């Protein structure tokens with residue numbers, strides 16, 4: 001059984017004493033673990049579950065410290081506004097650790113195709129797959145994924161979870177064998193390996209003291225759950241680039257989609273304060289309005305289309321129109337700040353970072369959490385090998401291997417996402433023309449689209 005340190009039955013007891021009282025049922029104040037994971041979001045919880053299930057780590061004790069309260073999952077007929085587009089690589093990881101069967105028993109949507117277009121020209125990219133082996137992505141509510149992870153965590157004896165864990169101090173001592181984590185209510189835990197999964201404001205990262213490149217996009221991601229005007233197949237993810245950022249519609253079922261609309265802070269504020277009906281009208285207008293006309297762009301893209309037609313390839317094949325939105329689910333609108341973050345080092349002796357603690361990207365490509373799930377798969381395999389060969393889990397040698405494998409994958413992906421953000425952030429006609437010609441050529445060439453899809457699936 002998983003050892004959950006707190007139960008809901010202590011509702012009126014102050015958090016600090018509640019923590020102390022229950023945790024001492026299992027461990028004395030100073031306890032050693034092989035691995036401590038700080039942060040139990042999507043990445044930290046899945047990491048605890050993945051490492052806990054790794055047969056090569058079966059004799060290792062793992063502690064997961066999460067600052068937030070334990071969340072009870074209750075399935076509602078209304079979809080949550082916090083969803084993630086999970087790529088096939090993430091599906092494989094979740095399936096391998098038994099989590100996908102729980103997601104499958106609750107709900108998710110399969111994305112079979114993608115259409116990306118913009119508001120400054122007619123250029124667009126689309127693809128569709130009817131082959132189950134080539135599903136583009138899966139849309140899952142974050143609380144459903146967490147529910148699945150917690151169902152599997154509950155089966156593990158070697159993983160302890162403490163919720164409402166308030167950390168007062170980290171002592172990352174590269175000269176000593178162990179790191180120390182002190183909770184505000186007293187207990188000190190030591191470990192060979194500390195894994196920071198505490199999100200983009202990571203305290204673990206700050207304590208490591210490495211250089212980190214960070215910036216705020218001065219954009220907000222407005223999310224909402226939408227009801228379509230008419231029921232339809234709804235297996236396409238739609239994304240239209242507007243001058244302040246893209247609007248993405250992610251399918252939930254035949255009648256509902258989830259929205260992520262990246263826009264300026266002022267516009268986000270306006271979008272949140274207007275009535276549901278005004279919001280829907282503006283959204284429909286932004287999705288289906290005609291592109292802004294510019295002579296150079298129009299003539300340039302038309303001429304290029306004629307060249308492509310002459311070569312018997314078309315840049316406009318299968319153009320479709322997004323579904324019309326009928327309603328916005330009540331109280332489902334919210335906004336989140338968007339930013340970029342890249343830590344030049346993910347590891348030091350006895351410490352490693354995963355997920356947003358190490359890297360943070362714009363959601364325009366739906367890759368943020370997928371990069372973190374990729375970190376988990378990589379670290380799990382490296383730690384399994386290290387344990388099998390009798391090495392110390394905190395050894396810098398294999399942690400460096402994790403860092404270089406992940407940076408080889410993450411950095412090109414982050415640069416590509418950043419490049420797209422900047423490329424679409426301008427309305428300067430020569431740039432609009434160049435990107436439109438690129439998109440036309442790309443849409444006409446199937447092998448290039450296949451390559452893009454395979455890179456985004458890892």
Ligand SMILES: Cc1cc2nc3c(=O)[nH]c(=O)nc-3n(C[C@H](O)[C@H](O)[C@H](O)COP(=O)(O)OP(=O)(O)OC[C@H]3O[C@@H](n4cnc5c(N)ncnc54)[C@H](O)[C@@H]3O)c2cc1C
Nearest residue numbers: 039041042043067085198199221355356366367368369370
């Ligand atoms: C609008 C929007 C849409 C997105 N859509 C997608 C998408 O479609 N696909 C995709 O791949 N990604 C998407 N992302 C990105 C994705 O949400 C993040 O990459 C992901 O949530 C990061 O997970 P994480 O577990 O690393 O960090 P977090 O989700 O930030 O979790 C960190 C956890 O650590 C805990 N914590 C923090 N500090 C401490 C501490 N000191 N002690 C203990 N616990 C601590 C927090 O309570 C939290 O639970 C989107 C992001 C946004 C903003």
